[in-house]
Amino acid sequence: MSTATEHTEHTDGHEAEHHGLSDMQYIKIALILAALTAIEVSTYYVDFGPFFMPTLFILMIIKFVIVASYFMHLKFDNKMFSYLFYSGLLLAIAVYCGFLATFKFFIQKG
Amino acid sequence: MAETAISHGHDVGHGAHSSTGMSNNKLGMWMFLGSECLLFGGLISTYMLYKGRVNEGPQPDQIFDIPFTSVSSFILLMSSLTMVLAVSAAQRKDERNMNLWLVITALLGATFVGGQVYEFTAFYREGLGFTTSLFGSSFYTLTGFHGVHVSVGIIMLMALVGMNRNKRIPGDRAEVVELVGLYWHFVDVVWIIIFTLVYLIPS
Amino acid sequence: MTIIDRPSTDVAVVGGAPTGVKPSEALGVFKRPTASTSWRDWVVTVDHKKLGIMYGVTAFFFFIVGGVEALLIRLQLIAPDGTVLNADQYNQMFTMHATTMVFLFVMPMAAAFANYFVPLQIGARDVAFPRLNAFGFWCFLFGGLFLNSSWFLGGGADGGWFMYAPNSSTLFSPSHGIDFWTLGLQITGIASLTGAINLIVTILNMRAPGMKMMRMPIFTWMILVTQFLLLFAIPVITVALFLLSFQRSFDATFFDVASGADPLLWQHLFWIFGHPEVYIMILPSFGIISEVLPVFSKKPLFGYPIVAMSGAAIGFVGWGVWAHHMFASGLGPVSVTVFSMATMAIAVPTGVKIVNWVMTMWGGKLTFTVPMLFAIALVVQFTIGGLSGVTHAVAPSDTQQTDTYYIVAHFHYVLFGGAVFGLFSGFYYWWPKMFRRQLSEGLGKWNFWLMVIGMNLTFGPMHILGLQGQPRRMGVWTEARAGEGFFNLGFWNQVASIGSFVLGIGVLMFLVNIVYTHKSKKIAIAPLDPWDGRTLEWMTHNPPQEHNFDTIPTVSHLDEFFHRKYETDATTHAVTQVHSAEEVMAELNAHPDEHIHMPSRSYWPILLALSLPVITYGLIYNRMLMAVGAAMTMLTMFGWSMEPSTSPDEDFDPPAPGEGGGHTKELSPLG
Numbered sequence: 001m002s003t004a005t006e007h008t009e010h011t012d013g014h015e016a017e018h019h020g021l022s023d024m025q026y027i028k029i030a031l032i033l034a035a036l037t038a039i040e041v042s043t044y045y046v047d048f049g050p051f052f053m054p055t056l057f058i059l060m061i062i063k064f065v066i067v068a069s070y071f072m073h074l075k076f077d078n079k080m081f082s083y084l085f086y087s088g089l090l091l092a093i094a095v096y097c098g099f100l101a102t103f104k105f106f107i108q109k110g
Numbered sequence: 111m112a113e114t115a116i117s118h119g120h121d122v123g124h125g126a127h128s129s130t131g132m133s134n135n136k137l138g139m140w141m142f143l144g145s146e147c148l149l150f151g152g153l154i155s156t157y158m159l160y161k162g163r164v165n166e167g168p169q170p171d172q173i174f175d176i177p178f179t180s181v182s183s184f185i186l187l188m189s190s191l192t193m194v195l196a197v198s199a200a201q202r203k204d205e206r207n208m209n210l211w212l213v214i215t216a217l218l219g220a221t222f223v224g225g226q227v228y229e230f231t232a233f234y235r236e237g238l239g240f241t242t243s244l245f246g247s248s249f250y251t252l253t254g255f256h257g258v259h260v261s262v263g264i265i266m267l268m269a270l271v272g273m274n275r276n277k278r279i280p281g282d283r284a285e286v287v288e289l290v291g292l293y294w295h296f297v298d299v300v301w302i303i304i305f306t307l308v309y310l311i312p313s
Numbered sequence: 314m315t316i317i318d319r320p321s322t323d324v325a326v327v328g329g330a331p332t333g334v335k336p337s338e339a340l341g342v343f344k345r346p347t348a349s350t351s352w353r354d355w356v357v358t359v360d361h362k363k364l365g366i367m368y369g370v371t372a373f374f375f376f377i378v379g380g381v382e383a384l385l386i387r388l389q390l391i392a393p394d395g396t397v398l399n400a401d402q403y404n405q406m407f408t409m410h411a412t413t414m415v416f417l418f419v420m421p422m423a424a425a426f427a428n429y430f431v432p433l434q435i436g437a438r439d440v441a442f443p444r445l446n447a448f449g450f451w452c453f454l455f456g457g458l459f460l461n462s463s464w465f466l467g468g469g470a471d472g473g474w475f476m477y478a479p480n481s482s483t484l485f486s487p488s489h490g491i492d493f494w495t496l497g498l499q500i501t502g503i504a505s506l507t508g509a510i511n512l513i514v515t516i517l518n519m520r521a522p523g524m525k526m527m528r529m530p531i532f533t534w535m536i537l538v539t540q541f542l543l544l545f546a547i548p549v550i551t552v553a554l555f556l557l558s559f560q561r562s563f564d565a566t567f568f569d570v571a572s573g574a575d576p577l578l579w580q581h582l583f584w585i586f587g588h589p590e591v592y593i594m595i596l597p598s599f600g601i602i603s604e605v606l607p608v609f610s611k612k613p614l615f616g617y618p619i620v621a622m623s624g625a626a627i628g629f630v631g632w633g634v635w636a637h638h639m640f641a642s643g644l645g646p647v648s649v650t651v652f653s654m655a656t657m658a659i660a661v662p663t664g665v666k667i668v669n670w671v672m673t674m675w676g677g678k679l680t681f682t683v684p685m686l687f688a689i690a691l692v693v694q695f696t697i698g699g700l701s702g703v704t705h706a707v708a709p710s711d712t713q714q715t716d717t718y719y720i721v722a723h724f725h726y727v728l729f730g731g732a733v734f735g736l737f738s739g740f741y742y743w744w745p746k747m748f749r750r751q752l753s754e755g756l757g758k759w760n761f762w763l764m765v766i767g768m769n770l771t772f773g774p775m776h777i778l779g780l781q782g783q784p785r786r787m788g789v790w791t792e793a794r795a796g797e798g799f800f801n802l803g804f805w806n807q808v809a810s811i812g813s814f815v816l817g818i819g820v821l822m823f824l825v826n827i828v829y830t831h832k833s834k835k836i837a838i839a840p841l842d843p844w845d846g847r848t849l850e851w852m853t854h855n856p857p858q859e860h861n862f863d864t865i866p867t868v869s870h871l872d873e874f875f876h877r878k879y880e881t882d883a884t885t886h887a888v889t890q891v892h893s894a895e896e897v898m899a900e901l902n903a904h905p906d907e908h909i910h911m912p913s914r915s916y917w918p919i920l921l922a923l924s925l926p927v928i929t930y931g932l933i934y935n936r937m938l939m940a941v942g943a944a945m946t947m948l949t950m951f952g953w954s955m956e957p958s959t960s961p962d963e964d965f966d967p968p969a970p971g972e973g974g975g976h977t978k979e980l981s982p983l984g
Contacts, residue, residue, distance in 0.1 A: 023198055030191035037187060040310060041180040053311065060306040064299050071194045072295045073288075078132045080517075081140045088144025091545055092151035095632055099155055099581050102636060102648045129520040134441045137518060138510045145506060145544050152552030152582060156567070163573040240565060244572055247565040251556070269951065 020073055029070050036063050139289050143296045150300050153255055154307060157248040161308075165243035171312040173236050175229070182225035183305045186260075189218035190298045193291045200287040208287065209271055215294065216267040219260050226257045249308070256304060259297045266290045357914040359443035360859055364450050365429030366747065371454050372422040376820075378461065379413035382406050384817055387771070391810035393792040393803060403788040404471035405490065409461075411474030412494065415594065416501055417457045419732050423597035424453075424508055426739050427536045429747065431512060433850035434530045436521025436868065438861050441514040443912040444953070445507050451922030452504035459926045460497030463490050470494035473786065475587065475638075476557070478568035478579035483561050489933055492561055495554045496929035502547050502554070503925070509543040512536060521849070523868035527621070530848045530872075531614060534621045535600030538628040539593050545632075546589040553582035562932060577642060584635035592631045594728060595695075596624060598735020599666060602688035605742050606670055608844050609685035610677030613872060616669045623662035623669075630659045640708045641715040649708045656706035660699065667696055682844070683757035687738035690765055694730025698723055701776065716786075719779025725772040737764070737823070744830075745839035749855045753836060756826040763819030770812025774805035842894030847875040852898055863905035917953035924949055 021029075040059050048055055069075040074082045100106065128134065161170055196211035230250070238246045270290060274283070355363060386406050389395040398406060432440055440446050463469045470490040472481035481491050516537045520529070529537075557579070559565035566572040568579055607614045614620060636644055636652040644652075670692050679685070701723040705711045714720055737760075745751045781800050783790070795803040830836050842851050852874050853861055870876040877897045879888050892900075924945035931939025 020198065020201070023195055026191060026194050026198065030188065033187055033190075034184065037180070037184055040306065041176070043310060044176045044180075056306050056310055060302060063302045067190060067295055067299050067302070071190050071298075072292055077136075078130070080130060080132055081136065084137075084140050085144045085147075088141075088147040088545060091632060092147040095148075095549075095585055096151045096155040098633070099585065100158060102581065102644055103159055103575065103577070104645075105159065128518045129524070130518055132518060134514050134518050137514050138442065141510050141513060141544055142506075145510075145548050148545050149548035149552060152549055156552070156556065156578065156582075159575065159578065160567075165572050240563065244566050244569075244574055247559070247567055251559060251565070265947075269954065273955070 698726025767816030
């Protein structure tokens with residue numbers, strides 16, 4: 001749902017500032033993501049002991065950041081997009097962790 | 111929705127109509143996604159608070175089918191790859207591949223939603239209704255909201271393909287595809303979180 | 314220089330009249346609307362100034378609705394054993410009064426000012442997403458009407474404006490009132506969210522050349538902070554409203570204590586939204602008076618960067634204080650301590666602002682015009698309300714005050730004495746800009762003093778009532794239990810009720826003033842720059858042309874307009890006027906931009922917004938209707954996305970010589 005009133009000369013400008021990765025690189029990143037997912041799922045079959053939760057959390061964050069940085073181009077785009085998006089995300093994490101903390105959510109879990 | 115009120119005089123150079131050099135549309139989309147973080151955060155927190163409260167209904171780890179959900183999660187993850195390939199093709203003005211990847215993305219998304227529908231019916235047969243317990247209500251609300259987001263994404267993808275066929279995408283086509291792509295990837299990263307917090311970490 | 318000297322009647326013609334537009338039939342279902350002179354233009358317009366006026370008129374209508382509800386409440390409490398309302402009606406009345414004032418008056422009225430003045434203040438020709446802007450207005454209008462239609466369909470919501478669950482579940486409130494409330498607020502929430510995205514993009518991206526962030530007027534700064542708060546707060550209330558809707562419509566169990574639900578869930582979600590909401594209501598008014606005080610003190614704002622940054626600080630800390638609304642709910646000592654500290658901390662940036670306003674006036678040449686009076690009243694009344702607010706931060710004291718009239722007194726001092734006075738200051742200050750006439754100062758002073766006296770008479774006694782233990786939302790008091798002497802509850806209730814009618818007359822004076830100003834022959838057209846303004850919005854015609862600026866100004870100072878009019882002597886620091894406002898504008902417009910493309914009118918915003926109440930009525934009454942509404946939404950979104958925001962060039966006929974042709978304004982160079 002968008003229109004831009006740019007003329008063709010502007011589209012040329014866009015072309016010049018086109019950034020991102022090549023298709024081959026995207027596929028490699030997808031393979032990394034697939035591998036990380038495989039490790040995640042393996043926690044269901046293999047006992048990771050005390051490393052269970054940390055492993056899952058770290059993998060989740062890595063996957064999130066990879067998709068946001070490369071597929072969503074945050075790494076290459078204007079930094080303002082990153083600031084806006086991550087401020088929303090961090091605000092959500094902070095507020096809702098505070099919210100769960102008042103329910104003693106984290107204490108129950110030990 | 112678009113940039114407007116632009117002076118088209120000859121003095122206007124490239125990108126001079128935006129104080130920061132950012133596209134209005136992309137900026138708007140990123141803010142929408144930032145706002146969506148708070149929406150899904152609220153739903154996820156509600157689920158986290160209520161996941162152990164099952165009444166007489168089934169426990170989460172009694173009904174979750176991890177192998178099945180892993181496969182559907184993987185499908186959604188791969189749809190992000192096909193989406194980024196569509197964006198990349200659109201930026202190269204490679205229309206054939208753009209259409210192809212958009213259709214494949216929509217199909218992968220539809221597979222995911224289909225899997226979710228199957229999963230819901232299976233859970234329902236095992237005794238977890240929407241009103242059975244707090245776990246049931248909050249689980250279906252959270253995953254349902256995500257499913258609706260995926261469905262909206264599928265509609266947008268198909269609309270893009272249809273409009274492109276009739277050469278009717280107004281404005282900068284590569285940017286329109288990129289915007290839909292941003293939305294799609296966001297829905298994917300939300301699932302990355304849900305998959306870990308809801309499915310892989312038992313109650 | 315004909316642009317300046319053009320007779321005033323011509324300004325209106327320049328503002329509209331896109332004749333000769335040939336809508337493209339290649340795109341969309343409808344032909345593009347082209348009307349501009351008739352009422353139809355208000356339906357299809359995407360002009361930020363028209364939408365601002367529409368926001369303002371609608372919000373003021375709801376202000377009167379909410380005001381009548383308030384007067385009925387006070388009428389009920391004017392005498393012992395009140396019989397004006399029964400208990401059920403009383404519950405609906407205070408719920409709808411608060412809901413209307415918060416969601417349908419203060420927020421959209423701030424949106425009205427933001428819509429009208431932010432693009433002007435940053436030197437833009439329109440907002441970033443004009444159709445989205447129109448869509449936001451229609452969502453607000455239809456959402457508000459939907460919400461209020463509950464009065465005629467079985468009664469309004471009756472759970473109090475924060476609608477605590479499980480008290481708001483069907484068991485305790487079987488009528489449809491709360492369904493209307495949740496769904497209506499969802500619709501107005503869409504308006505707020507789209508408005509937030511739109512205004513943030515506008516402020517970040519569409520500033521005139523040289524308009525750096527730290528050269529933006531403070532009003533624009535405060536709107537920016539407010540919109541960020543909205544952007545992140547609206548989704549939280551959306552979640553809460555969805556949970557409540559699912560509970561009421563689909564028997565979900567979120568707030569069903571029998572199934573083990575936690576009754577604090579709603580309270581937390583509501584106040585995570587609700588506390589930022591408080592700042593969403595007050596910050597725009599802070600912005601308005603930060604414009605008004607310097608103009609009428611003939612001094613620049615004291616500590617501009619500090620005022621801007623303290624606004625941002627309020628916005629940030631505002632996220633960490635929500636549980637101070639819940640001190641009496643048994644949160645536990647750790648939570649109470651943390652939130653108590655945070656609440657005390659947030660008083661600091663607010664206090665900083667008050668110091669800055671006082672220092673702005675200090676040593677200035679004050680002129681006590683009506684906008685200035687309202688601005689000073691805000692500083693005074695808000696400080697009183699702010700101080701009683703600090704007493705809520707002290708948890709033991711708050712436990713005593715929770716749910717008493719003391720709370721009612723506090724938030725009316727900050728909301729009426731703060732937010733509403735700021736908005737009135739804005740009305741008087743910007744009226745000549747919007748409507749070419751200055752509101753009568755004489756009637757304005759009546760308006761002001763009646764409102765100040767009325768507001769203190771109404772809400773002042775509530776401090777006493779509250780500390781004496783009168784619970785908020787109490788529908789009836791009896792002589793037998795009213796107490797004696799100075800602390801007689803009956804006496805102070807009567808004072809408050811009388812005060813509320815004085816307040817009502819004060820607001821009525823504003824309407825009288827509008828009618829008088831525009832009907833009376835004695836009131837002349839206002840000069841171009843009636844107040845000796847400082848910011849860019851005064852560098853346009855009264856009212857501004859559709860495209861705002863013939864030439865987009867290049868900004869080199871904070872308070873750009875002031876610096877174009879005045880020069881400071883480098884050695885003596887004496888400020889002397891070197892140009893009149895007319896000369897500044899003439900210089901600016903000597904070389905107008907060519908080929909200004911304005912966004913084109915569209916049917917889709919109103920149609921898309923219209924489909925939303927169809928869905929929500931369907932949800933309450935008939936699921937088939939809901940499907941119809943959903944289909945309408947899909948179709949209108951499709952139509953919208955097929956329509957370019959600005960019609961392509963081939964849609965415009967070349968302008969006939971001598972007239973502003975269509976959307977493309979060909980301004981022949983005058984120089």
